[in-house]
Amino acid sequence: MAWVNAIIQGVLIGGLYALFACGLSLMFGVMKVVNLAHGDLAVVAGYLAIGVIAVIHIPVLWSFLIVVPLMALLGYVMQRTILQGALDRSVLTTLMVTFGLSVVIENGLLQFFTANSRAIGTGLALVTGSFTIGSQIQIGYLPLVIFLVAVVVLLGLQYFLSASRYGRLIRAVADDKEAAQLAGADYRHVFGIAAAIAFGTVALAGIAYGMYSQLAPTTGTDTILLFAFAAVVIGGLGSLWGTLLGGVVLGVAQQIGAQISLSDELLAGFIVFLAVLVLRPQGLISRGAQS
Amino acid sequence: MSLATESTARSAGRFRVARSRRNVAWTGAVALIAVVVLALFPYIVYSGTTAILVQAFIVLTLASMWNLLAGYAGLVSVGQQAFVGLGAYFVLILAINGISPFAALPFAAIGCGVAALPLWWLVSRLRSGYFAIATWVLAATVMLIIEKFSSIGGGTGMPLPGFAGMDPALLTAYTYWAGLAVTVVALAVIYLLLRGRLGLVLTAIRDDEVAARSSGARVGLARMLVFVVAGAGCGAGGAVLAISQLQVQPGAVFSVQWTAVMAFATIIGGLGTIEGPIIGTVVYMVLQQTLASYNAWYLIILGLVAIFVALFARRGLWGLVDARINVRLFPVGYWLRVDSERPRRLALPRRG
């Protein structure tokens, strides 16, 4: 039964991974930017939440309402300034700049908060409580809630992209930003919106992760960025549901790895990721290699 | 005649393409003198200074390799720490088996070059952003795998054997010379590679990959060669690191900080020029020494400066110098000589 529980746990946490991944996927799909600082942003959001709760003494769930919009705004600003500047130079520049940001953020967090990891205490039974199905299957409340929230957010994002005006603009700009300009759309503004969404979703996921697990300055790159990227790779680029599937596969692989040997959780995930790279790199192959 | 044919006919008589300017002989001599002087350092300076210089040599080697990858081949790798670590561990494994770490150094470099081949196979088809993250994942995976072997120290690492009974001053000197040798060889290899066919192929790829392929350039081979050389070079750097630290710890040798350091040094110094990493290394060492090694500040400042340079001064510090005095210490490009005009440099291979 431990295996069944592990798989269920993996599925639930896969929702969180998918939430981490959708921002990365969006930024790449629309702006062609691989944001190497993506994971660190989640950690920043987590630390912000901790800070806000400590200073204003609000309930944990309210911290979402403050931090997520704040991070979304930060995303818009960063995209319009630094990232657009890098994009105008070259793809290589965006990689170097986002890598630089990642290092600066991590070392900044290290400097101000020490290397110790922290968790976001909820003080609710939510965190540790669970319910049982039948006699053996145990499902934690927190993972379940996180999974449901992730699915709702992904559904909302899917709807936004397919049915709203800005969603259409985002998809149009992703297809052909020059043609979008000719139609009157300022693609820099649209990029900003996409970045805002990416930063917002990753902030949401980061705070949730802080409640579910621990956050340390290096968590952004040690775990989150790789999870997000792995989920995108496994599920294939371009589809939010693919990202959810990728997240679930990753989560399950990790839990199975943990069942085999506790220290192999990370390794199992990486190996699955590498296997997918070798066997099924659709959407990731450079154009030159396809000919 | 159309305007195009007319002007071409007129120009053909006036232009000549030359390899390099006269000052190459001078810079070559200066470089040789510099190396000789540096080699004498263990006799003239304190061991504290040589230790700092060894660090500088490691950083310069690594930065030159990263520059080769990103500045010339357009491959932004954030996983080079895999090779740094592998180089260190090659030395450790050989030392455990009785071979002197200094003798092990060249084998470590070669071993890393060989190890680069399967890794290249895994990532070579990926687009730039995914290539970057994939190299990062690979490095993390390599570290996790190595940590499983307790015979080489497991997760905590172990001291490097093979120095028992060695005179400390001699050890310092040998370490220094190893670092100097690695750096000189690395720069020489890079210079010769870029000056030759590979440099041409890389420029062609950068300008128009499809055209390069169709005119016969072995694009994939060129990139693979660069990746292998960079792997070997970073491995050599890692080997020197192990020797200078007298121990090998996975967290330290596989740390992504190494990529941060080599990337920032290259960007600040000047991406796409051989001289750039030299300047970048100087900047890095100055910052590191003034802000103390284990403080996170120098990385923060370095990172911010690198971001600024990448956005606003793309050719780095060397680019600022180069624009004014128009000199190349390592001439790998071509000059266009126009009769009755000052020679004008043709576009040189550069990235970013």
Added chain:
Amino acid sequence: MSENGGRPESRTPLLEVRDLVVHHGQLRALDGISLRVLPGEVYAIIGANGAGKSTLLRTIAGLHHPTEGSVLFDGTDVTGLRPERRAGQGIVMVPEGRRLFGSLSVEENLQVGAAYARQGPWTIERVYEMFDWMRERRKQLTAQLSGGEQQTVALGRALVANPRVLLLDELSLGLAPVVVQRIYGMLQQILATGLTVLLVEQDVSQALRVASRIQCLLEGRTTLEGRPADVTADQVEAAYFGLAGAAGASQPENGSEP
């Protein structure tokens, strides 16, 4: 120069280009081009591949920045305006190769075109009236349409923005002659709503049929300018190919009125 056919001597051009010099890197793609497009007319730019026709249109649309010279719209200098701002003013281009949003449906393409539209007679509904097949297949992804269908959707996308000047870049490219005829046939309907058209066309006979004035480019320079009725086939050929000794050809003076 030929007679002006009864038009007032100094009508204000809706779109004007003055001594435009545009570079692609080190290549001088346009070398001192001038033209004036009057309201309500169809002005055609012809020339061989690489002559600079598309570059000219793209510069007018704002996608290229000229090294020298200026673009004026309704008397105002718009040379520094970004492409989306120009579209907002009423300069809308149908780019070469259609450039539809492949992952969007026909209707969504039109909706994007209408997102920043000016006030005017054109709506998505009106486009459906003009091309009724579009109404039936409006949910279809544009990547699945034929070349001719894509071209009409691209045209529709530009129309719903309610342009004042419509820039058409190589409408006939890759399309069967029958299809091309049909599309150009609709030009009259479009013009009737008060639009002005500046088009680039490789098909010289087609251009001569629809245009009220033409200009021929060769290697970035103007080699011929005038009304179709006033130029002979020989003159056009000479201007098009740059043959020396184009005797009797009306040599252009920059910025001349018809």
